Amino acid sequence: MKKTLICLDRDGTLIYDKKYHLGRTDDWKSKIKILPTVIEGLRLLRTLPNVAIYIITNQPGVAIREFPLLTLDRAHEVNRYILTEIAKMGGQIDGYFLCPHTNLQYVKKKTNYHFDEKMVCECECEKPKSGMVFDALKSERLTREEAILYVIGDRSSDVETALNINGRGILIPFENEPRHFEKIKKLDQANVYIARDFLDAAQFIVDQNKSKKYTHQNTNRRKV
Numbered sequence: 001m002k003k004t005l006i007c008l009d010r011d012g013t014l015i016y017d018k019k020y021h022l023g024r025t026d027d028w029k030s031k032i033k034i035l036p037t038v039i040e041g042l043r044l045l046r047t048l049p050n051v052a053i054y055i056i057t058n059q060p061g062v063a064i065r066e067f068p069l070l071t072l073d074r075a076h077e078v079n080r081y082i083l084t085e086i087a088k089m090g091g092q093i094d095g096y097f098l099c100p101h102t103n104l105q106y107v108k109k110k111t112n113y114h115f116d117e118k119m120v121c122e123c124e125c126e127k128p129k130s131g132m133v134f135d136a137l138k139s140e141r142l143t144r145e146e147a148i149l150y151v152i153g154d155r156s157s158d159v160e161t162a163l164n165i166n167g168r169g170i171l172i173p174f175e176n177e178p179r180h181f182e183k184i185k186k187l188d189q190a191n192v193y194i195a196r197d198f199l200d201a202a203q204f205i206v207d208q209n210k211s212k213k214y215t216h217q218n219t220n221r222r223k224v
């Protein structure tokens, strides 16, 4: 039986995203607000028979010199804390992967910031590249073929991360700029779903899982 691997974006998907680069101030814990239906959705996902759930998050703020408190250690601390808080509320996430890098286009765009050159690179982990999904597969000791893959996020780059590795991408819009919808329209619609909220995204995955089972049973019946 294949395992369902679900990779979740963090900011704007699990928690409110106010573009403040969580962890750059000492009061970061007070800024974390879990979004509505996230815990309910995570509980529903756990009803799948064979499932693993990971956060995959781009944290380019680590590379920004103007945020000296947002070190790589701090970025890990923030993720660990979010996992613990979600667990306390009844949501179970197996782990997280973070990309602390940033690329040249981002640097050029953010002219008001200065960047740590060591962190500016063309890494394999920054979404929409699939490095962090491969990390999640590895930590589950799965090959790509052994997993049914979903990525849930609030940006087209999250959906593209899924499509880049032949998975399904689910967009949950969160105060998104229209350009995300424009980008989404250009992607392979057969593997894209736009959800109302986190619970709807979870329900979509559970329904997909059920319909796969039906297909399987029907095939068997025909053979008999």
Ligand SMILES: [Mg+2]
Residues within 6 Å of the ligand: 009, 010, 011, 012, 013, 017, 153, 154, 155
């Ligand atoms: Mg996001």
Ligand SMILES: [Zn+2]
Residues within 6 Å of the ligand: 099, 100, 101, 102, 123, 124, 125, 126
């Ligand atoms: Zn990276």
